[in-house]
Amino acid sequence: MSVLFPPTTHLPPIAKIASFSITQLLDALTYLQSLYYPEVRGSHRKRVQAPVFNGEQNSRLPHEDDNELQVIRSDAFERSYSIRWLIALIAQLEVWQDLSHSRDASLDDLGKLEPIFTHTEMIVQQAASLLAICAGVAAAGIFTRNFVFGSIDGHRRVEAQLTDIPLDNDDYGSVGAQTWGGACVLAEMIVEDPERFGLDFSSDDPKSRRLNVLELGAGTGLVSLVVMKLLDTLPSFNHREVSVVATDFHPSVLANLRSNVNANVPSMHDQITSTHSIITHFLDWSSFSTAPRPDCLSYPFDVVFGADIIYEAQHAVWIRDCLKGLLRRPSDSIRSPAAFHLVIPLRPTHTFESSTVESVFLKAPDVDPNDDADLVILSKESITCDAHGDYTRGQGLDEDVEYLYYKIGWSNARL
Ligand SMILES: C[S@@+](CC[C@H](N)C(=O)[O-])C[C@H]1O[C@@H](n2cnc3c(N)ncnc32)[C@H](O)[C@@H]1O
Incomplete structure (x- = not known):
C-alpha cells in the first residue's frame, strides 16, 4: 500500500518554487493530479451480491488507499494550498517562458529552461485543468486518465x-x-x-x-x-x-x-x-x-x-x-x-x-x-x-x- 502525503508537506514550497528544477515541478504536478483528478464516478466495485440466477460469484480488488485519499481530497485547507501552488506554478512557467525568449538569458538559464521550450503549452494546460478541478469547475476541459486493471x-x-x-x-x-x-x-x-x-x-x-x-x-x-x-x-x-x-x-x-x-x-x-x-x-x-x-x-x-x-x-x-x-x-x-x-x-x-x-x-x-x-x-x-x-x-x-x-x-x- 503506498503512503499518501498532503500537498502542504509534499509540494515544493510556494515561496521557493523558482529554485526547483522543471523536472521536480513536473513530478509535483503529477502527484497533485493523482490526488485530485476525479475518478470515474461509481467505478469501484464494492461487493458482488448473490446472482439473481445462473451467474457466478466474484469479488472486488481492494482499493486500500481510498480512505486516505478521500481525507486529503475533502480537506479544504489542502485544496486551497493546492490551488495557490498551481497558480504560482503557472506564473513561474510564464516567467521562464519569457526568459527563454529574452536575449539576456545566460547559458546556465537556457540549459535549465530547455525542457520548457518544448512542453510549456502542455504543462500550463495540465496545471490549468487541475486548477479548474480543484476550484470546483466541473467542465475542467480535456484530460487524460490512466486506467489499470488486474486479476x-x-x-x-x-x-x-x-x-x-x-x-x-x-x-x-x-x-x-x-x-x-x-x-x-x-x-x-x-x-x-x-x-x-x-x-x-x-x-x-x-x-x-x-x-x-x-x-x-x-x-x-x-x-x-x-x-x-x-x-x-x-x-x-x-x-x-x-x-x-x-x-x-x-x-x-x-x-x-x-x-x-x-x-x-x-x-x-x-x-x-x-x-x-x-x-x-x-x-x-x-x-x-x-x-x-x-x-x-x-x-x-x-x-x-x-x-x-x-x-x-x-x-x-x-x-x-x-x-x-x-x-x-x-x-x-x-x-x-x-x-x-x-x-x-x-x-x-x-x-x-x-x-x-x-x-x-x-x-x-x-x-x-x-x-x-x-x-x-x-x-x-x-x-x-x-x-x-x-x-x-x-x-x-x-x-x-x-x-x-x-x-x-x-x-x-x-x-
Ligand atoms: C453513457 S455513454 C457510455 C459510453 C461508454 N460505453 C462508457 O461506458 O463509458 C452511451 C454511449 O452510447 C452511444 N449511443 C447513444 N445512442 C446511440 C445510438 N443510437 N447508436 C450508437 N451509439 C449510441 C453514445 O454516443 C455514448 O457513447
Missing part, C-alpha cells in the same frame, strides 16, 4: 490511457465523450475473469477461426481497448486472429474514440504480421436494420459488449435488433456460444429505461426451448460500487452506485 492473482494486468473531452451541454448526444462507471466495472470484470466473457479458449483448437469482438456505444473506448490489450497478453491468443470493432454514432465521440485507440495501440497499423486488430466504426443502433452494412460489420460476432448504453426508452429494442443481425448464431458456432455482455447503472432518474432490458429480453427459463431461437437473458447479477468519483460536482461520497450485469445470448445455444 486478483496478479497474473493479468492491463493499462489504458484514455482522454475525455468536455461534455457539450447543448448536445445531449455527446455523453460518450467521457468514460462512465459502467465501462470501468465491465473492464475490471473482464480482466479478472476473461473466460467468463468467452475470451479464453484454452481448450479450443488453436487453429480455429478468428475471434470477432464488437462494442456498441463504445464512448471513449475503454472496454474495447482493455479487451484488445488483454487478448494481446493471453497465450491462447498468440497465434489466433482477433478483430475488435469499437462502434459509436456521435461524430465528436467517434473522433475521440479513434484518437484514444491510436494513442493506445499506435503500432498496430504498422504491424502487418499482427494477428490482432482494433478498429473504430460508425454504428447507429436506430438505423442498423435499414442502413447498408460496411464490411467490418458484416461478419457475425462472438462476443459483444455494451456499457451504460440503455438510458432512453427505445435503446433496448434497437440494441436487440442490432444483436439479431450481429451476434453469431449457435448453429455455426464452434466454440463457446456467442454472448452479449451488458452493464447498466441503475440511475434513480432512469428506472423505466433500465427496466426495458427485462421487457425486451425474456429470461432464459421463461422461454420454451422448442420455440424459434430468440435473444434471452442467460444471467443477471447486481454490482454495487462506492460512488467516490466526481466530488467536485457535490455528489455525496457516501452514496452507492448500483449496476446490473446481464449476459444475453441465443435461447437455443448450448450452455
